[in-house]
Amino acid sequence: MVSIADYYAGKNVLITGATGFMGKVLVEKLLRSCPEVQTLYLLVRPKAGQSMQERVSDMMKCKLFDRVREDNPDFHQKIVPISSELTQPALAISPEDVERLTSCVNIIFHCAATIRFDEPLKHALQLNVMATQQLLNLAQQMHHLQAFIHISTAYANCNRRHIDEIIYPPPVEPKKLIDSLEWMEDSIVCDITPRLIGDRPNTYTYTKALAECVVQKESSKLSIGIIRPSIVGASWQEPFPGWIDNFNGPSGVFIAAGKGILRTMRANNDAVADLIPVDVVINLTLAAGWYTAVHRLTFPPAALVYNCTTGGINPFHWGEIEHHVMSSFKRNPLEQAFRRPNANITSNYLMNQYWILVSHKFPALIYDLYLRLSGQKPQMMRIFNRLHKAIGLLEYFSSQDWEWNSENMNMLMSHLSPEDRKTFNFDVRQLNWPEYIENYCIGTKKYVLNEDMSDIPAARQHLRKLRNIRYTFNTLLLVFIWRVFIARSQMARNIWYFVVSLCFKFLSYFRASSTLTN
Ligand SMILES: CCCCCCCCCCCCCCCC(=O)SCCNC(=O)CCNC(=O)[C@H](O)C(C)(C)COP(=O)(O)OP(=O)(O)OC[C@H]1O[C@@H](n2cnc3c(N)ncnc32)[C@H](O)[C@@H]1OP(=O)(O)O
Ligand SMILES: NC(=O)C1=CN([C@@H]2O[C@H](COP(=O)(O)OP(=O)(O)OC[C@H]3O[C@@H](n4cnc5c(N)ncnc54)[C@H](OP(=O)(O)O)[C@@H]3O)[C@@H](O)[C@H]2O)C=CC1
Known part of the structure; x- marks a missing residue:
């Protein structure tokens, strides 16, 4: 069978969400490990006063692309930004661009989504479900498409304890929901959202579950793979250990703990912390793209789902994470910490409330008093209120366990050549957690907070x-x-x-x- 890099040679790839955390790593890895790839078409929107070209050229200047830049200084020539706002009709792609894409794209990686847990339902539906449907419609017009890879989440079915690599029946027919919400005022939608999402914790997991159903419906017409990563964290090995560029998921919690702001959080010490390094997810995604395309004619018409998780293979627990994060930040402290890093997790609600009062609110009150007395604007209480809102939304995921079946991940690994297994490594059995967490914490310091290691x-x-x-x-x-x-x-x-x-x-x-x- 053709190797992964050989498969991508000469191919035109369409990527959504390329300016996001995972999208960037996907673009980098494709350019670095599949240097013969023809063109990467990135669907990008203008944002914050920057045109899409400016955004893409800024992205390519980022440190993440240093290794690619070394190998091929002209790598930007392979990248073609296409203007697109995914929440608009027909994704707001111009007719000329549609023509261009339909005539040449071979593979689609759909990463774009809103991953905010507090996103209003209508917007989450628009982006996570309707945009996915529109992209599938566009995909069906493509003359040379060989694979459509959709990035979902392992928590799309978090209302179940055991999650197989299948698409579960939707909580509601997506089309019916979209039609019925269309005429409703936002305030009404907001009121009925808890009833609609039922036993899921937020609109994110709910709409990602609906998106999977939308994707499945097209699986008789397209060759589809669905990747379900758990909690995506900093890179393990590539392009360098510890790369991370955002506050999402555990990263914000680690930083808040490292700064000595977060002292207590509700989490179960013994629950599995299903973190998965971003480079593992991207290696699996590229391998799944290759496998889907190569086997497209032999597959039965069903989307192949890959649960991309670590818990069942190489488990690590929140209690251990707490220990390693704290000791790492003591060895490599963040600058200008508010207090010494000393966060504790507890599953006891009352205990947590007590520590919030003693270790969060009381010091914040004193510090704000000090700021007020010295003529400055008080800010600590505001920071704590934001932090409490953020961790309140994460606690659902850190307080319980899930079991994911990962047979398809193992099956895919067994199809790779020894060379591909090294280049596109997603074997998490080799992951050394303490070392990974140390690099993760250093990564938050260097790449999220832009702090210098010489200031330690x-x-x-x-x-x-x-x-x-x-x-x-x-x-x-x-x-x-x-x-x-x-x-x-x-x-x-x-x-x-x-x-x-x-x-x-x-x-x-x-x-x-x-x-x-x-
Ligand atoms: C040692 C202890 C070990 C135990 C450790 C347990 C960890 C337990 C993790 C479980 C993790 C589950 C993950 C599920 C698995 C997926 O499905 S992964 C998808 C993950 N999605 C997310 O993580 C998104 C969650 N975030 C949100 O929904 C929203 O950001 C929030 C939390 C509601 C905050 O909304 P907001 O108040 O409007 O704030 P937002 O505009 O987002 O950001 C405001 C500022 O705060 C920063 N910020 C955002 N989030 C945070 C944060 N969490 N912290 C600090 N700052 C933050 C932003 O960068 C921004 O900075 P500025 O640009 O203003 O300078
Ligand atoms: N991060 C995680 O822990 C996990 C993520 N996932 C899934 O992985 C995928 C990628 O996540 P991640 O990279 O972390 O998310 P990010 O929030 O970092 O990136 C989201 C991307 O989607 C794009 N996007 C959002 N709205 C629009 C829009 N209206 N039009 C065009 N583009 C838009 C963003 O573009 P812009 O820069 O313009 O905003 C950005 O490129 C998602 O599908 C998510 O559900 C799954 C499990 C865990």
């Missing part, structure tokens, strides 16, 4: 200063409480005198015995 001694010095402030504060607090207590209670005074005299007696005894032995 100063950051350590800052942590020592914070420790001394804490010791002084605790001592003063103890003395203060004790003084108040002693002033009010005869019993406390008696205990105090008893302890002091006991200490004095011990001291005299040791001094006397040491004089005798000399």
